Amino acid sequence: MPSNIYHTxxxxxxxxxxxxxGDHKIHNLWVLFKNKKPVAxxxxTTAPDGYSGAINMLVAAYFNGEIINARVLxxxxxxxxxxxxDLSISNWITRFTGMYVASIEDKDFKLRKYGGKIEQFTGAxxxxxSVTNSIKRTVVFIKKIPFIFDFLNKGIYEYQKFFK
Structure with missing residues (x-):
């Protein structure tokens, strides 16, 4: 997330x-507030099925499904x-900024090769x-946060039953 947005x-x-x-590990989550209301x-997150193994990322999104940013860690x-x-190699990952994820079944949010709207890069x-799928799953998770926010405030961190 650009620092000028992050710091607001x-x-x-x-x-x-x-x-x-993407896995069964505990992940960090930061809820962002504007005027004391959670908004993003x-x-x-992890893309467990990269060609050479797991890909660890950060995904930022508003609760309406708009992607603020995604970066590979x-x-x-x-x-x-x-x-x-990797942003240090190519700007491919920046194409997700401003995109929306409607649902886990979002047909547009996959590679163009598979009928979606996301362009892959040559040779892979x-x-x-894997990255596209992980971003989509993570945004779907983020969209559910307002529904479980009361649980988060109570310190509960296991939500498997809410996301089946």
Missing amino acids: FEKKSYKIKNKLL AIVE SHKETPGIGDKI TITPQ
Whole structure:
């Protein structure tokens, strides 16, 4: 998230575990507040099915499903091919900023090769599809946060039953 936007929000951090975040680990979650109302979140997430293994990311989105930003934190993708998910190599990941995720079934939110609207990069399909799927799942999770926010405030961090 650009710092000029990030610093305009109050933040509260939580620990969360949910299958939509790609694995069974506990992830960091930051809920962003504007005028004391929760409006967005930043979530650590994992794309477990990258070509060369798990891809760890941060995804920020408003609760309406609009993506604020997505960034890869770590990966082991093939240099010169799959590593184009990394902002230091390519700006491919920036294409998600401003996009919306309607639902987990959103047909537009997949690679163009599979009938969606997202362009992959040359030489790789598995890596960009893995990142795309992970961003979609994470935004679906973020969209559900307002419904569980009372639970978050009570310190409960296991929400598997709410997201089936």
